[in-house]
Amino acid sequence: MSGHGEAQPMKARKSGPLRGVAEVPGDKSISHRSLIFGAMAVGETRISGLLEGQDVLDTAKAMRAFGATVTRHGEGAWTVNGVGVGGFREPADVIDCGNSGTGVRLIMGTMATTPITATFTGDASLRKRPMGRVTDPLALFGAQAYGRQGGRLPMTLVGAANPVPVRYALPVASAQVKSAVLLAGLNAPGETVVIEREPTRDHSERMLLGFGAKLSVEKTSEGHVITLTGQPELRPQVVAVPRDPSSAAFPVCAALIVEGSDILVPGVSQNLTRNGLYLTLVEMGAEIEFQNPREEGGEPVADLRVRFSGNMKGIEVPPERAPSMIDEYPVLSVVAAFATGKTVMRGVKELRVKESDRIDAMARGLEACGVRIEEDEDTLIVHGMGPGGVPGGATCATHIDHRIAMSFLVCGLAAKQPVSVDDASPIATSFPVFEGLMQGLGAMIQRSNRA
Numbered sequence: 001m002s003g004h005g006e007a008q009p010m011k012a013r014k015s016g017p018l019r020g021v022a023e024v025p026g027d028k029s030i031s032h033r034s035l036i037f038g039a040m041a042v043g044e045t046r047i048s049g050l051l052e053g054q055d056v057l058d059t060a061k062a063m064r065a066f067g068a069t070v071t072r073h074g075e076g077a078w079t080v081n082g083v084g085v086g087g088f089r090e091p092a093d094v095i096d097c098g099n100s101g102t103g104v105r106l107i108m109g110t111m112a113t114t115p116i117t118a119t120f121t122g123d124a125s126l127r128k129r130p131m132g133r134v135t136d137p138l139a140l141f142g143a144q145a146y147g148r149q150g151g152r153l154p155m156t157l158v159g160a161a162n163p164v165p166v167r168y169a170l171p172v173a174s175a176q177v178k179s180a181v182l183l184a185g186l187n188a189p190g191e192t193v194v195i196e197r198e199p200t201r202d203h204s205e206r207m208l209l210g211f212g213a214k215l216s217v218e219k220t221s222e223g224h225v226i227t228l229t230g231q232p233e234l235r236p237q238v239v240a241v242p243r244d245p246s247s248a249a250f251p252v253c254a255a256l257i258v259e260g261s262d263i264l265v266p267g268v269s270q271n272l273t274r275n276g277l278y279l280t281l282v283e284m285g286a287e288i289e290f291q292n293p294r295e296e297g298g299e300p301v302a303d304l305r306v307r308f309s310g311n312m313k314g315i316e317v318p319p320e321r322a323p324s325m326i327d328e329y330p331v332l333s334v335v336a337a338f339a340t341g342k343t344v345m346r347g348v349k350e351l352r353v354k355e356s357d358r359i360d361a362m363a364r365g366l367e368a369c370g371v372r373i374e375e376d377e378d379t380l381i382v383h384g385m386g387p388g389g390v391p392g393g394a395t396c397a398t399h400i401d402h403r404i405a406m407s408f409l410v411c412g413l414a415a416k417q418p419v420s421v422d423d424a425s426p427i428a429t430s431f432p433v434f435e436g437l438m439q440g441l442g443a444m445i446q447r448s449n450r451a
């Protein structure tokens with residue numbers, strides 16, 4: 001899987017109406033954090049609804065390697081017996097974070113202020129991704145990183161013996177970098193301050209407060225100023241992980257473009273730092289009802305009723321919305337291909353350093369499906385062909401990227417000709433039940449013969 005195993009080609013063909021209830025798995029960001037924060041607490045953290053995707057399983061394994069006791073009790077039900085802030089022991093072997101940027105960056109932050117050494121690696125996708133964005137601020141705490149050229153994995157991190165607190169203004173809008181700095185700050189005496197100009201997902205701040213850290217967020221003209229007091233004793237928590245809005249995006253977008261569809265996606269997080277896709281779809285003319293809004297596991301959630309939407313129009317997506325929908329641009333670009341007029345996505349260069357260069361992967365695959373695309377370093381423009389208007393008939397390369405694989409399979413459900421992906425195995429990193437869930441709604445998705 002995810003570049004370690006054999007490729008699994010998959011094909012999606014034009015489907016009849018999608019119907020039924022799509023119960024998507026737990027949120028990936030919150031799942032990683034429950035395991036990591038649980039490992040930093042003293043006592044037993046109980047988790048329900050944990051995403052059992054490979055990214056999160058790799059983080060669970062890493063937490064064990066650093067000394068926490070992590071136990072699975074049943075589907076999504078896990079406990080973590082933590083070692084306390086600063087209590088990580090040195091792992092006996094290399095930490096393999098597989099496909100997960102979140103896993104490796106948050107774990108590097110967590111160990112950076114403990115006097116131990118660890119070596120990190122990942123799959124062929126993760127080994128291409130930039131780690132300097134976390135090791136630069138971690139160096140300010142006193143940690144030292146020795147990686148490959150360009151700050152790539154494999155990389156050895158030597159944690160600071162006498163960490164000092166840090167004040168750091170994020171040079172990129174990244175919740176992973178923000179979280180790495182906050183996690184490092186946990187074991188530095190005094191106040192660590194992170195300043196983010198554009199708000200990014202706030203799960204670390206919410207959860208650190210829940211685990212008993214002293215943390216404040218001030219909104220200033222500079223942006224959000226987050227102040228964390230180091231060396232707290234974290235209290236174990238009971239964490240109910242809400243469903244992942246980034247996974248929900250796939251059945252939602254499929255229902256919007258497949259004629260006659262009408263589905264319900266219950267209990268999806270509506271956290272304002274995550275819901276940019278849903279705002280955008282509504283602005284395009286999508287028929288989505290946000291039913292039964294409530295709070296679950298400390299997050300606002302709603303049940304989404306989604307119907308086929310034959311009148312969607314391309315829009316200009318506000319660039320400042322990018323952090324709240326950063327993982328959803330690939331599937332938005334598929335919806336845009338079935339809308340009328342052009343959809344302009346600017347301020348999206350971060351997409352180039354995800355599991356793949358997502359601007360390039362979507363542009364090449366959509367072009368192969370007959371869609372006109374314009375792009376530059378920071379922009380993707382999709383010229384919509386209207387409902388049912390996308391020719392399809394292509395095999396798209398997924399580049400070890402789950403979101404690219406799922407996006408093109410969604411495309412194939414409404415295109416004139418089937419759309420195949422060369423390798424659907426990375427889907428298991430974030431959405432292991434994708435194939436069965438989509439088939440259950442009536443989607444014509446099938447494994448094809450191995451190449």
Ligand SMILES: O=C(O)C1=C[C@@H](OP(=O)(O)O)[C@@H](O)[C@H](O)C1
Nearest residue numbers: 029102173174175176177326327
């Ligand atoms: O903090 C997180 O859980 C995540 C942050 C985002 O990455 P960046 O911080 O690189 O934007 C996102 O793309 C990733 O899927 C999950």
Ligand SMILES: C=C(OP(=O)(O)O)C(=O)O
Nearest residue numbers: 099100101102103327354
């Ligand atoms: C970018 C993603 O994940 P990560 O950075 O954790 O690999 C994603 O899930 O779309």
